[in-house]
Amino acid sequence: MRQYFGVFLFLAALGLDSTLGLSAPPPGYYDGTAGLSGQALRTALHNLIKNHTVLPYTSSSTTDTRAALKILDEDPNNTNNVLLHYKGTSVPKSEFGTTWNREHLWPQSLGADVLPPNTDLHHIFSEDMVLNSSRGNSVFDNVYPYQTNSGYGNYWTGSRFEVRDPQKGDVARALFYMDVRYDGTGGELDLVLKDTTSPAYGEMGVLSTLIQWNQLDPPDASEQLRNDKIYSLFQHNRNPFIDHPEFVYLIWGPVTDNDSLVVASTNRAGSTVAAGSTNYPLLSLDLTANSGEWDLQSVDVSNVGTLPDWSIKAIKLYRDMDNSGTVSPGDIPLASTTFTAGSGTLVCGDPSRVTTGTVHFLIAADLVTTAPNGSTLQIQVNGLTHATSGGNDIDPTFTPFSNNAATVSGGVSDGDTVTVTFADRTPSLITPGATNVPFVSINIAANSNEWDLASFSVNKQGTLPDSKVSAVKLYLDVDNDGIADTGDSLLDTRTLSGGSLTFAPSDPLRITPSGSHLLVVADLGPQLTNGQTLGFTIVGNSFASSPTGGIDANPTLSDFSSALATVSGGVSDGDTLTVTSSNLAPTTAPLGASDVPLLALTLTASSNEWDVNTIAVAKLGNASDSAVSVLNLYVDENNNGTLDGEDSLLDSRTLSSGAATFTLGGALRVTPTPVRLIVAASLASSSPSGRMLGIKVVSNGITSAPTGGNDVNPTFADQSSNLTMLVNPALPPVKIVMV
Numbered sequence: 001m002r003q004y005f006g007v008f009l010f011l012a013a014l015g016l017d018s019t020l021g022l023s024a025p026p027p028g029y030y031d032g033t034a035g036l037s038g039q040a041l042r043t044a045l046h047n048l049i050k051n052h053t054v055l056p057y058t059s060s061s062t063t064d065t066r067a068a069l070k071i072l073d074e075d076p077n078n079t080n081n082v083l084l085h086y087k088g089t090s091v092p093k094s095e096f097g098t099t100w101n102r103e104h105l106w107p108q109s110l111g112a113d114v115l116p117p118n119t120d121l122h123h124i125f126s127e128d129m130v131l132n133s134s135r136g137n138s139v140f141d142n143v144y145p146y147q148t149n150s151g152y153g154n155y156w157t158g159s160r161f162e163v164r165d166p167q168k169g170d171v172a173r174a175l176f177y178m179d180v181r182y183d184g185t186g187g188e189l190d191l192v193l194k195d196t197t198s199p200a201y202g203e204m205g206v207l208s209t210l211i212q213w214n215q216l217d218p219p220d221a222s223e224q225l226r227n228d229k230i231y232s233l234f235q236h237n238r239n240p241f242i243d244h245p246e247f248v249y250l251i252w253g254p255v256t257d258n259d260s261l262v263v264a265s266t267n268r269a270g271s272t273v274a275a276g277s278t279n280y281p282l283l284s285l286d287l288t289a290n291s292g293e294w295d296l297q298s299v300d301v302s303n304v305g306t307l308p309d310w311s312i313k314a315i316k317l318y319r320d321m322d323n324s325g326t327v328s329p330g331d332i333p334l335a336s337t338t339f340t341a342g343s344g345t346l347v348c349g350d351p352s353r354v355t356t357g358t359v360h361f362l363i364a365a366d367l368v369t370t371a372p373n374g375s376t377l378q379i380q381v382n383g384l385t386h387a388t389s390g391g392n393d394i395d396p397t398f399t400p401f402s403n404n405a406a407t408v409s410g411g412v413s414d415g416d417t418v419t420v421t422f423a424d425r426t427p428s429l430i431t432p433g434a435t436n437v438p439f440v441s442i443n444i445a446a447n448s449n450e451w452d453l454a455s456f457s458v459n460k461q462g463t464l465p466d467s468k469v470s471a472v473k474l475y476l477d478v479d480n481d482g483i484a485d486t487g488d489s490l491l492d493t494r495t496l497s498g499g500s501l502t503f504a505p506s507d508p509l510r511i512t513p514s515g516s517h518l519l520v521v522a523d524l525g526p527q528l529t530n531g532q533t534l535g536f537t538i539v540g541n542s543f544a545s546s547p548t549g550g551i552d553a554n555p556t557l558s559d560f561s562s563a564l565a566t567v568s569g570g571v572s573d574g575d576t577l578t579v580t581s582s583n584l585a586p587t588t589a590p591l592g593a594s595d596v597p598l599l600a601l602t603l604t605a606s607s608n609e610w611d612v613n614t615i616a617v618a619k620l621g622n623a624s625d626s627a628v629s630v631l632n633l634y635v636d637e638n639n640n641g642t643l644d645g646e647d648s649l650l651d652s653r654t655l656s657s658g659a660a661t662f663t664l665g666g667a668l669r670v671t672p673t674p675v676r677l678i679v680a681a682s683l684a685s686s687s688p689s690g691r692m693l694g695i696k697v698v699s700n701g702i703t704s705a706p707t708g709g710n711d712v713n714p715t716f717a718d719q720s721s722n723l724t725m726l727v728n729p730a731l732p733p734v735k736i737v738m739v
Helices: 007-014 038-049 065-072 129-135 165-181 207-216 221-234 246-252
Strands: 078-083 090-092 100-104 124-128 149-151 154-156 160-162 261-267 272-274 280-289 294-303 312-319 332-337 343-354 359-367 379-387 406-409 418-424 437-446 451-461 469-476 489-494 500-503 509-511 516-524 533-538 565-567 577-583 588-590 596-605 610-620 628-635 648-653 659-670 675-683 692-704 724-727
Touching (some): 065 100, 065 221, 100 129, 129 149, 129 154, 165 207, 165 246, 261 379, 272 359, 280 294, 294 332, 312 343, 359 379, 437 533, 610 628, 675 692
Parallel strands (some): 272 406, 588 724
Antiparallel strands (some): 078 090, 100 124, 149 154, 154 160, 261 280, 280 359, 294 343, 294 379, 312 332, 332 343, 418 437, 437 516, 451 509, 451 533, 469 516, 577 596, 596 675, 610 659, 610 692, 628 675
16 A cells, blocks of 8 residues: 555554555555645545446346445355345345345435435445334434444434444445545535534534544455455445545644744755756755644745756656655656746645655756756755645745756857848749748858847838738748748748838747758738839848857848839729610519619720729609618629629618618729629519609719729719609509590
């Protein structure tokens, strides 16, 4: 059985030999519980034993609790029988339901009436039916010599039940298990042990008596064997209080106040430390409580060596279980921190208990691979604080101490420089939507050791607006071919702001004497104007080194500007638009009709392209706005002047104050080949009959979208349809007679 601090003292108090041979739990089952106490230990144990395999209470097709009890409580001297828990006698297995039945130590009426506690074998035992009934839902407490009933060494009153001495510890540990296993999390019931003889639902007692019983009756071989069987055959979880009865003391036992601590330390650092080391040992902390228990909460540390904070990836605290002075299997990780402005605090997620037997802790460090050569790793311990889980104790006062300084080797060197040259990769022409267009190659090599690139700046040249450049990217041009292709590594992506950007890769790029080839490329937007230009200037004195490569020198360089690339295949500025129209309105139209054509509009660009943004229309006639349920704008795809299945709907609007604006946002491109549009109206069925309706495109009411370039909006007069009479098809036609 794994040894825990305080276990020998506790076993001695129980009258046990520490070498007692009990069945051991599986290796590693209780890893992570060493040094824990109070709520921290309770939580750790709950996480070990939750989510067990749940048996059915009664089943004809699979193993249920009745079948399990016949195995768990089998009489070793007669395999046809079971041993009864309270009565202590052996009865035939076949007499289930007539002589014996299932006893729930945590009564069903107090919370064990639902799954999974209802079938949890750790608290269900074979029992004489009469004694089971006599116990009822009584709490467990000392009754003798004030009993009113007795039988087979058990004593009881109307509300309290004292089990016979050989089973007292078994009962107590089963109920301690139930309290920890069912803590109200995961949608399960919260079962709580209390010092009460009148428990409510979810409660059970008497806690102080059960603590005594745990000490009076330690686990024996049969109790341990039953625990093993439940684990291996049925539920696959264990009762921790059978494996470690001292856990009862650590969770429910009283703690004392005003305990103090003796602090000693041992240097564990060597004279050198390799860059990139993990769990490099620095200091052993040897802590001893003068009395009672002292729970460690935090350790205040500072960086007193010459290593910069960023090069110390982590400072870690372990409970050094084997006192080896190195991090080894079985050591318990307690805390980790980093340094900020040379300071850090190791805060234990769960307080670690120190008793009157010395407990060994270890402080270790992880270094980055780029730690500077020649720097020193030295950590100072400034203070320790206690957790109240061990009582209101006294924090120790001591002179700060540190490990011996360890000098870094295998890291990076200071004072390195770089040589930088540039090459122009700019194409003569660029097209809309092009990606990874190359502009500048940067060839950079360290003159010695290593030089880590942190950042450099780039300025845009030419007339292309920032918004037309989707992204500017920096590649590691592995094959140095001046294009971004397969095998090249993307280092950073930026967008322009005010014509500038700064590349700053998330991981600094290490430059060695063998050199690296970088490539600046651009992604272009989908709408560009022909004739605009784009190029880039690399700001020479903006190259900055990262301290990950040491404290190195930044180069002094002249700016380098690429050539200018010219946009082709884009759009042109200054195009104009001709607008004409023709009437499509019928003489009459029935109310409720859909897509009654009113006006044909013909648009023709003078040259290149002209993209339509908006078209403003207004209602004609005395029909109200509500007479038109919707106005639709179509492209007359087959140019036949009628609406048919080949025509495309561009936009739909409703009238407001007799007007509407079709908004296309550049969705319609007009070229020197005319485009014919149709404005149609869908009519409401409830409007008055006899009203007149027409539509017009308002004079100068067509605007261009910038997607077609910076073009000229057309000047034209109103383009109007004739008026259509709206008629109710349900009414007879009006006959006009001339006299």
